[in-house]
Amino acid sequence: MNDLLKIPCVLMRGGTSRGPFFLASDLPHERAARDSALLSIMGSGHPLQIDGIGGGNPVTSKVAIIGPSTIKGADVDYLFAQVRTDRQYVDYSPNCGNMLAAVGPFAIEAGLLAATGEDTLVRIHNVNTGKLIEAKVPTRGREVIYLGDASIDGVPGLAAPIALTFMDAAGAKTGKLLPTGKAVDMIDGVAVTAIDCAIPMVLMRAADLGVTGYEEPQVLTADRDLIERMSRIRIEAGRMMGMGDVADMVIPKPVLIAPARKGGTLSVRYFMPNDCHPALATTGAVGIATAAVTEGSIAHDLAGGLSVPAMVRIEHPAGRLDVQLEMRNGAVTAGLVRTARRLFEGFAFAKPMAAIEHAA
Structure with missing residues (x-):
């Protein structure tokens, strides 16, 4: 050897x-x-x-x-x-x-x-x-x-x-929670929230892309029309977020959101970026939870207008992931258990x- x-x-x-x-x-x-x-x-x-x-x-x-x-x-x-x-x-x-x-x-x-x-x-x-x-x-x-x-x-x-606490995770890559300066942008006829918290993401209502958002991951991954459309939206969102050409990068991550069905706050399908995650990324959960308390975002509307402090319960294909949001030294912290x-x-x-x- x-x-x-x-x-x-x-x-x-x-x-x-x-x-x-x-x-x-x-x-x-x-x-x-x-x-x-x-x-x-x-x-x-x-x-x-x-x-x-x-x-x-x-x-x-x-x-x-x-x-x-x-x-x-x-x-x-x-x-x-x-x-x-x-x-x-x-x-x-x-x-x-x-x-x-x-x-x-x-x-x-x-x-x-x-x-x-x-x-x-x-x-x-x-x-x-x-x-x-x-x-x-x-x-x-x-x-x-x-x-x-x-x-x-x-x-x-x-x-x-193992208790994890993300300290002031906003602006992880771009330096801004909302890199485009808006809580909602229109891309390819779809309303999106481009957010950068723990990881850059592009949140979209599942219904706006012709799916429920409750499908099994393999079904969504196999839907090539859906994947290609989300890819176009993701690439344009990356440009608008100041990240340049993201075609060869795995961020920003596309995320489909829908109303919760099992007592949670939101239901999500998280992509990596062309395969649907079988559960949910921890960084994705932190960003989605933060979006749920960010006024004007798509997630904020679906979550019913939450504000910090809040427990955000995110339903995903394998179950649920709970994120506790708190204020510490003027910044939002996100805690969860792994x-x-x-x-x-x-x-x-x-x-x-x-x-x-x-x-x-």
Whole structure:
């Protein structure tokens, strides 16, 4: 195996996502070399990622890169990478709040900070957005605890709860909550709310695109007319949000919203951007909940005109995700509970960069 790169790796589930976690110091420092290693490890460029450890789906083709914090007020840096399944491309433009749930446990077990008691507060600097997130990790006996009695929709079984608090998540990429300057814009004859909170998104009423918003994810993903129309809207929204040409980026994320049917606040279908998520992204939930309390937005109208403080209960294909919105130091914070689990540890093997370029 002398011709393969051997890189320490921990495979972890975070929320409803899964992927390898690496220490930044174990990966190549130069971006092109790092990207080629990640593409090889994940097996990108093949729909099944058969020559790598990716799961052939956007929610299982994610990477977390963790290191000591580079800013004051944080314990660790977290760089998220969305590794495309359909082609060899690593996208650092989004953040992933589900993978974020596993950052604290990984960082503690990797020795980046010490457990402090029954619970350990880990302050995470998301490098992708520059934002700060607090994670309260169960650490009884000064060790990370994964087993518990918490459940999250979209993941079978029970696990220890990890409380996440997004601190002032507005303007994660563009610097503005409403990057176009409006709560509602018209694109391709459809009313949209372009919002940037935790992650940039384009919210649309499902009914305005000829669907109910309650369909199963695979049904929506297979509706190519719907996907193509949302893609056109998403690309134009990205331009209007000041993000330039987003055709090759996974943000902004398109989101279909509809009235709740099961006692929640809203029902949503979240896209990544051309596949419907089987549940809901954590960052998406934070942004959607914030939209629900943003006057004039499409979500605000459907949610019945909520204001902070508020509990926003978001129905998604696998169940529901609750987001508690509060005011802290003049900014809106969003709190929610996720779970995580350590799945496998060892080494990932990557082809050298030259071999990948030759294969491409």
